[in-house]
Each structure stands twice: as structure tokens, then as C-alpha cells.
Amino acid sequence: MLESQFNWKLPEVSEPDVAKKLQDQFKLTPTISNILVNRGYTSSETVEKFLNPQIDDIYLPDALHDIDKAVERIRQSIENGDKITIYGDYDADGITSTSVMYEALMTVGANVSYYVPNRFTDGYGPNVDSFGRLIDSGTQLFVTVDNGVSGNEAIRFANEHGVDVVVTDHHELPEILPDAFAIVHPRFPGTDYPFGDLSGVGVAFKVAWALLEEFPSELLDLVAIGEIADLVSVTDENRILITYGLKQLQQGMRPGLHELVKLAGVNEQNLNETNIGFAIAPRLNALGRMDDANLGVELLTTLDDDRAVELAAMVDQLNQQRQKIVADITKEALEMATADYNLDHQTLVIAGQGWHEGVLGIVASRIVESTNKPTLVLNIDEETNIAKGSGRSIEGFDLFSSINVVRDITTSFGGHQMAVGISLKDTELDNLQIALEKAADEANLAGQPKRVLKVAANVTPDDLNLELFYQIEQLA
Template sequence: MLQSKMKWKFTYTNQLEKVQSIKGLTPLTQQLLMKREIVSDEAIQRFLNPSIDDLHDPFLMEDMAKAVDRVRQAIENEESILVFGDYDADGVSSTTVMVEALREAGADCDFYIPNRFTEGYGPNEEAFRFAHDSGYSIIITVDTGIAAMNEADLAKQLGIDLIITDHHEVQEVLPDAYAIIHPKTSSQYPFQELAGVGVAFKFAEALLGRFPKDLLDLVVIGTVADLVPLKDENRVLAAIGLQAISHSKRPGVLALKEVCGIEGEITEETIGFTIGPRLNAVGRLQDASPAVDLLLSQNVEEALEIAKFINQLNQDRQKIVSDIAKQADEMLIEKSADLENVIVVAKEGWNPGVLGIVASKLVRQYDRPAIVLGIDSEKGEAKGSARSIDAFDLFTNCMEIRERFLHFGGHAQAAGMTLSIDQIDALRADLNELADQKLSDDDYQQVLDIEMTVDLEDISLKQIEEVNKLRPFGMGNPKPLFHVKKEPKEVRLIGSKKNHLKFQFQTDSSRVDGLAFGMGELYPQISPSDKLDIVGELSINEWNGRKNLQIMIQDLRIEDWQLFDLRGSRHVEKSIVIPTDESFKAVTFSGATKSPHNIPIYSVDDFQQDERIDGLVILDLPKDLEELKELLNRILVSKIFVSYRVEESTFLQAWPSRDHFKWFYGMLLKRKEFNLHHEADQLARRKGWDRSMVDFISEVFFELEFVKIKDGLITINSQPSKKDLKESKLYQERENQLMIEKTLYYSTYKELKNWFNQYLNEKVKPVKEEVVNGL
């Protein structure tokens, strides 16, 4: 048995009969749509064919008309406008959208993005005073500002009209701004989950009086990178935005594609894993303005230089993250063998701009909430980020101990915080106590939401292409995870470091590859012919013009007991891997004193009835098959390793039949005597026998008193008693040994496992599989 690393949550029920037949769609796709509560013909068509016609009127947003009129007035009066943005990918793309729209409308404008390290997040007094001193009469925030109470009051005092465009959570009290454009403050607006760039795009549409499709390549970046739900308007903006960015002529986009090596169509994954992280990297390490400059650039050469600079920053960011994560890991290892419920690590010199990424890595690695803090000893403060697991609400739990923080903000799964250095240990103790009270052992496992169980025989390229019609995938529309139960035809290690697994599954009509990245350590824990339960994403691998099915495996398990065949191996120690949470025992039938990894050695009598054992290593062959049968029926075992050897094989020696015995006895009757020392080898050569067979027949006859043997001379007993060959103890022992070797040593793997299956404790044997939902 092999346990899964994550908790599997089967989210489906047997609903196929409830799904109305939709022309052109398979039952699998229909059920995926139903799970997303898309059931009517109209809703299905809108979901599968996103159109700008499904977008909402921007003027349904409260204050939109008021804000647009003020900007047009400013353009007419030649007033200067400052766009105040944020330093992440959503903020950068929002800033670019707003600046381009304002400039097209004829405004005199510029942008300002606060420095994460010196100014922190959001509007601040110093920046607003700078704007006033620089002659700006209007400030328009994008992707920020909804919590800027003090700054709104300051703007009023300074005579600046503040227009807030934002999408973050609304506080109980709103800033006293000139206008607030926010879906969640607009009761008439049908959709409340736009990204910051989506709100900026709505403003651009209202200001320009047209649908600005030339800005869609920017809108998709922030929409996908900010992980907003890809439903309703976000789905439309993401879907048509991906088409736009794939064919964009914007110098900044072309430069990013070149430095990132992006070819062909850009997908939501390209943005999420390639473009978004690079734009985010700028603000994590320095002022984020170069990211806006890149997207605003009209010059190809200039854009390429900026893109190269940003790409280098991203590489620097990756190294910084790697170094900090390594240091954090070393701190956890040094501190204790028993990992705490909530990880809290802090160190001076850690870059606060990347600590959220480090926290995410620790959560994935250790399956528990993690807080990573950078210490500023001059200020006496620690500042950092936190990430959590599904079962532990960071915001709620941290608010229970809010007195520990100087500043705190966030939501259930992510948060930022500042606290005094002397509060770090208390914070760790408090959160661990809360986690100990509220969480069970199961809560520390990541959860995989499985959409459906499928049979690979029923999956085709056409089916996967149809499932891809549900793209773009993301929050609110997750990429479907499927459960498959199948025995692989082949398992091997791949990659330069041999740290990935590749499975080959064979169906009636095709071959399906399964790729499990980063799971190479499981290779020695997968025995031949194991039926695997795997969870992963179905996809198409295209290489040299050929398309093949593949499944990108996220987790796997083996529910049946496993047999590892190490018979005759001289590398047993290397072949046996003992997981840290498992206990192994070794059994000997002949008094063996050595075992691999010094696994404790026991005799059969030492094992208790229904004793549960993770791994059993069989060191030598039993003297009787009944001994092993008794052991198998007694214990509950997950893995069996057969590591015995045969030095002098009975099975490989010639086994005489009754005709051999009959001929030999007839020869003795005729000759009266036979000299084993001088004639046995000659007889064996003449008859084509093995010499050992001559000796064995002679010894059996002697034991049964058919002959006498003295000094190697065999003579017939004149009055032999009538006995069957099987009455000979020697014959019985050899027959028994022959059966032991044939059954346990010279059998095929399949034959050996079938034999073990016959005698295993009933509680270990796999139950008959239930019919599962799916295809």
C-alpha cells in the first residue's frame, strides 16, 4: 500500500441521468458544466462562447458618470491627472490601462506606484503631497484606495479630487473621495468580482465612449494573475483577452514573449506562471515603474531592453526566494524533529518583498500554515507574510490575537503583518495553541477536489479537446482533476536528476503517458503490476506533429498490499526504502542474524494475531510452506519484500521419476551389486542423468531398506519390505524443498503474488471494487 500525499475529495455524485442531452457535447463535458451550475441552454452557450455582448454597461457602476465628467472637464481645462497604482501584476496592468485611456482622451497625465519597501501598500500622505506640489488636481487610484480614509481627507484639504477605482474588500466606512468606482459599492452593477484592471477597463470604456479592444491584452494579465473568479465578465475578459494577447502587436508584450521564449498561443497558464511572475518580480525587489514603462512603451528596442532587465530581476527574485526558503528549512530542521502546527520563522536581512512566496513554498512542503518574517533590528520590528492551508483561517485566527500586531491585514489564506520583535515567540505560541484546538491530523493534508472518475479506455483526443472548451481555467472554474485506476505497463525515472516519474498505460486503442513531476522518490515504493489510483489533469502532448493522450499526475496511491521481488538480489539494502512514518519487521525461518537497514528480526512465533505491519522482509525460505502460510494468515501487512537466496538449489537438480527408480532397481537386480565410487559417473553419462540423481536414488533405496550400502558398494536386500517411495523421509524432504523453491523462488512475479494472495489474512485482501461514478 502507498498512501496519497494529499486528501482526495470526490466532489461528484451520479448525476449523469439528470443532465439534459446537449447536442454535440459528451456526457462527461455535460457533467462538468452541471457541476459549475451551468445547466440551461442559454447559460451553456454563453459559457462555451464568451462574447463582448455579455459584458455589462460600465455606467451601471455608481459614480462612473460623475468621474468621467470630471476627467473630461480636466482635459478641457488642461489640468494634470496622476494615476496612482499598485506594484503587483494587476496594479501594473491597471495603471497601464488607465494611462493609455487618459492619454487617448487627451489628458495630461502620468503615473505613480508606491515603493513597497519605503512606502508600503496603497495611497500615502507623502505621495499625495508630492502630487499636490507637482500640480496635479486629480488623482485616480487603480487596484487600490478603498481603505484610504486619511488620504482621502488629505486630498480634500489639498484641493485634489480623488477618484478611487478598486476591487478589494469594502470597509464599513468608505473614504470621502470625489468618486468611488467599485463593483461592490454599486448595487446596480450585476457582477462584483472584477479584478482591479477590470474596473480600470470599465472606466476606460466609459471615458472613451467605445469598447477599447486594444486594451484587452492588458486586461487579461491582471485578471488572470490576480486570481479573481473566472466567471461572468471575468470569463469574457479572460477568454477574449487571451486571444488578444496571443496576437498582440504591443512592443512590451512582444518583448516579454521573446525573453520568456513564449511561442504560439498564450494561455492562462502562460500568464499565471510566466508573464505574471515577471511583472510581479519588479515590485518585489524595487520600484515597479519599469513594469509599467514596459507595457506603455511604443518602441520595440526600448521594450526589449526593459523586458531583459525585468527578466533578470525575476531570476534574482527566484534566487532570493530559493536562498530564504533553504535558510527557513534549515531553521526548522535545527529547531526540532517535531514540526509545530503553525510554522513561524524570522531572520534579519530577509527581503520582505518575496516572503509571501517563501511562505507558500513552506505550506506546500510541510502542509501547514506558515509565517515568514524579515527582522529590522533598527526599528525593532518584524515584517512579513503568511500563507495557510484550507482548514486554518488566517484572518480569523490572527484577529483573535490582534494585540500581537502593529499592523495586520489579509484574508483566510494569505496575510501581511508587522509586529515587534519581542512578540514573535508569543505569536508562534498563540497560533500553535489555536491550531492545536481547532485542527485534526487530517487537516494538515492538502485537498484535491476530484471532478470525476474515468476509464482511460473511454478518453479520446476529441474528448480532451472538448473539455478544453471550458477554458480559461482558474478560480471559480478549476481545471478538472480526474481519478483513474489503472495498472501501468511501464514505470521509469526521468529528468536529469531522475526526480520525476513517467508511467505508460495501455488502452485497447492507444497509449497514455502519465507524468508525475517531483515524485521520483516514490519509484522504489511502486512494485510491478500494482494497480494505481491516480489523480491528475487530462491533456494532449503534441510532438513532431503527433498528438498523444497524457495525464499530468498530481497525486497517487496504491490501495492493495504490495509485493517487492528482491529474490537473489545482492542489492537488497538499496532496494528497500522505509518511509519515516512506517515500521518494518524482518522474519527468519532459519536463524538469520542480518537484515537490511538493521530491521528487527523475528521468528514466526513472535508475531501476534492481526498484528499490523507496514513492511515485512522475508530473509530466508521456510522449511515448510505451512510456516509461511501461518504467518501470512496471522498478520496484517501492507508491503512484503522477498529477499531470500538459494545457494544450492534442489529445483535445478534433476528430479528422478518413478521410472528412473524402477530402471535403477532393475539394473541392481540384474547385476546384484553396483559400486558408487567407480561406476556412478559412468552410469550418469550413459543415461544422461545428473550424478546427484544416482546418489539420491541410492540413498532413498537404502533408507527404505531395498538395498545395503557399504563402502560405496550397493547390494540388493534379499528380503525387502514393501514400501512406497513417499515413505522415505529423504524423498519427502527433497519433494518438500522442491515445492518450496518452485513456489517461492523460481515462480514468476505474478505466480508468487497469486500464491501470497491465497493465504493472506482476509482483512488484508482487496475487497471487490465498487462501481464508481463517471464514464
């Protein structure tokens, strides 16, 4: 008999009377009402809002920290004719965030351009060199989207050169915040914004709304893509934003997206969140991994049908290249992960040469899925002998803290418990492996229980029918 790889967590209905009441009130199957109750939807009001999202329930931007200050500063630059540069990020959330802010500023007549940093030459977030080049080319105000709260050095540099920075971001706030003119963030300490799990594009949308002084429904399609791609909670106002964004996407109003959807083989009129997660977002992410993510902003914002066809083809081709490169590196890395010299290791440090650094996080994730071991996958540069790559972890093992104790052997390092980016001399790889194995022993990694698989509901064959199928779709 095969042994289960997971510890199955079977559901129990915590409040059966409540589930029965909701079942009758909303004409739900028992399976669906039980799922809703188990996930905390125990009142008629919360169930109604979940099953039937309404655009009027989206929160006003007013409660966001520094929103008024940010809008006032942007308007000042618009009135003065100053050059505003939107400083974005190279993933799908960052690309859509940049597009949302760019379109909003264009609508109000701003002198605006955008810059999406290059993963390989610029790295993530604001950096002094990029800011310096942009200031030299005339930038008089920066507006960051989906990044900025950790850009202390670059923002200090901008301030010293008389250039203000408005930060709009959603990432974890560091202990020391940058001295930006304004920081718009849904989880800023001391503010009472009612929903803290907006993605970068969600925050950019709120700034655009405040700037335009009317609800910019035409931007919701971009919001839906960024929210889904960034894996934020699909509840509360995110659920509403995505619901209405999907409806707009189904109309195919953006030439670039229309052509990309066609190349992805997706039925545009029935486009859903799965299509975004597995067809649209990976193609946008491929730009930042393989080439220049600025092309993604042009794709999403162009009104030229011919250019849209050209850009969509470029994006799709890059994604195909990305898929092949990932498959090739994964095959090679998996052979190393399962080789005799790694069988007794609780953690994996896998390094090769000629591996494309833009996809190593994906490869690390696949090795973790296959081995259930925390894994670092690195490329060794033959000229510099620097090993650079990404790591992914498993529940119960803090990868960031495990490496942080030997941070001095790295040349750059950052991340969090489940994912890291790292570079170090190739001569330090053995020391890195030793440190990870020591951390694994201290965390009793070998004695950790199996990964938990949460089961949403128990069903019998008699429960399976079209009614259940359609109601499950309502929970998507």
C-alpha cells in the same frame, strides 16, 4: 502503502438526464457534459455562453456605482488642463490597471501621469506622504486603480488640500469608506452591477470604456493579463474579457509585451492563460517585489521598439534574481520549519536575517505546501530589531483572527483569513508563536480533516483521446 495527503472528493453527476441532453446537443463527450452540469451549467443558454464567449455579452459600465460621477469629474480635469495622476499598485493587476487608465486618458488628451507606489517605502494603497509629494508636484486629481477603498487617511489629506480623488477598486469594502469624490466598485452596496468579481484592471477597463464612449478593444490584452494574474473567477464576463484579450495578445501588438513573451520562451501565436499565469504575470510581479513597478507600466505602454527590448531584458533579469532569492530563502526556511524544535508546533513562525522582504509571501506559501502548517516568514532588521514579513494559512485556520487577538504586540498588521502582512519587535516572536499555538488548539487544528481534493471527473483509459483533450481546452 502510501497514505493520501488529501481527502479525495469524487464527482457524482447530479442530473444525468440533463448531462445526456447537453452531450447530444453540443456534441460533447460524457466527461465534459458531466463536468459542466456539476459546475452549474445546466441549460443550453448557459453552456452556449460558456463554451462560446461573445463580446456582445460584456456588461455595459453604466450600472457600476459612481461611474457617471467619476467620468464627469475626470472630463472636467481634462477640459481644464489639470494634472491627473493615476495612483496604481505594484502587482500585475495593478500594473495593467495603471496602463489601461493611462492609455485611455492619453487617448482623450489628458495631462496625465502615473505613480505606482513602492512596496518597501510606500506600502500598499494611498498614503499621506506619497499624496503630499504628488500634490506638491502639481497633481490636481487622483484616480486610483486596483486600490483606494481603504485609503481613508490619504484621501482625507487630499481633500483638505483641495484635490479630489476618484477611486476605482475591487477589493473588500471596509466598514468605513473614504470620503472620495467617486468610488467605482463592482460590489458597492445597493448597486445592481451583475458581476462582482472583476479584478482591478476589469474595473479600470469599464471606466476607460465609459470615458472613451466606445468599446476599447485595444486594451483587452492588458485586461486578460491582470484578470488571470489576480486569480479572480474565470466565468461570466471575465471569461469573455480573457478570451478576446488572449486573441489580441497572440497578435503581439505591444512592443514591450512582444519582447517579454520572447524572453519567456513562449510561443506568442499560441499564447494562452497558462503562459500568462506562469510566465508573464510572475515577471511583472517581480518588479514590485524586487524594484520599481513603474517600469512595468512603461514596458506595457511604450511604442519604442528599442526601449521595449531594454525594458523586457530588465524585467526578465529581475525575475531571475527573484527566483534565485526565493529558492535560497525557501531552502533555509524549510530547514528551520522541519527542525526538531518545530516538529511539535501546529503553526510556524520562521525568522531570519538578510531575507528579501519582497518575496517572503512566496516563501511562506511554499512552506505551507510542504508542511500543511499555517506559516509566518519574517526578516529581522539588524538595525531596528523589527521582524517584518508575511503569513499564509490553510483551510480551517483563520490566520488574521488568530493574530488579531494579540495585535498590540505588532507594529503593523493587516490581511485576511488566508494571508497576512505583519511587523513586530523580534522580542515578541515567542509571544506570537504562543498565540498561534493557542489559536490552533482552539480551532482543533490537529483534528482537522485532510485537505479536500476535488476531482473533476472519473475517466478510464478508453476515454482518453484527442477529442477529450480539445474539449477540455474549451473549459480552460
